[in-house]
Amino acid sequence: MKILKALASATILAGCMFGSASAAGLVVGFSQIGSESGWRAAETTLTKQQAEKRGVDLKFADAQQKQENQIKALRSFIAQKVDAIFVAPVVATGWDDVLGEAKEAEIPVFLLDRTVDSSKDLYMTAVTSDLVHEGKVAGEWLAKTVGDKACNIVELQGTTGSSPAIDRKKGFEEGIGGHANLKIIRSQTGDFTRTKGKEVMESFLKAEDGGKNICALYAHNDDMAVGAIQAIKEAGLKPGTDILVVSIDAVPDIFLAMAAGEANATVELTPNMAGPAFDALEAFKKDGTLPPKWIQTESKLYTQADDPKAVYELKKGLGY
């Protein structure tokens, strides 16, 4: 028994002596956009779990979708002299001044899931997916699915001025490019929410002969697609059949819709952006290692062929 105790204390001692590369004891300010979608809520949950696991003191600020609230939060974190700032920037512009202040204060800034137009030397790294690629995968799936058939598409865009809205639109247009039979006939922001997604889809259906003139919906996230599916059903049409539905995020509820035949495809976005950000922070704090300016997360296409019920069950346990 004595040997075991000696071994245990030696291990603990070694851990203390050499220190770990962990972020234990660090204070990190996290400016989150809000909780506009199921994906965003999962990102918040996972960020808090990651901080807890790593012994980080996380100062959390919810901006209720307003950039001015994010800027206020960043200034408060700077005043508190936090060790690092994580921010999911609601829009891409208007960050130069506050990021300059963080740089001045020598506080590293990590962007989560969205990028900014500011100079790259104003932030440590951006942990995001390839947002253009996501849109392109969605467009290519639709082109392959409809073949040569004429297909009028309506598009629900994300938050105006956000990098996902800009890049997912660009990527989708690349994906359907060269297919003259595919045409985006209406495109409007649904602000990444279910409510707005439903509202805007209702207006599209009304404007397009009750939806008879619409072949497909492309939504920049699943939450808007789920809202739009409700509107399509209330208009007496079958989502997934009369109107194909393709979106992005791969949140659990889109797999329920797929299992019911009401949605067709989604491109997965991991809500665990904080894990890679904390890893980069730990490496930086340990020995000054600088991460690449972009830490890219994976994107994967799911369709009805991928056992949506099973994927739903799996996803339910992952922070959603």
Ligand code: GZL
């Ligand atoms: C994309 C992320 C988007 C999600 C939405 O990286 O910023 O914001 O796709 C969320 O669900 O609202």
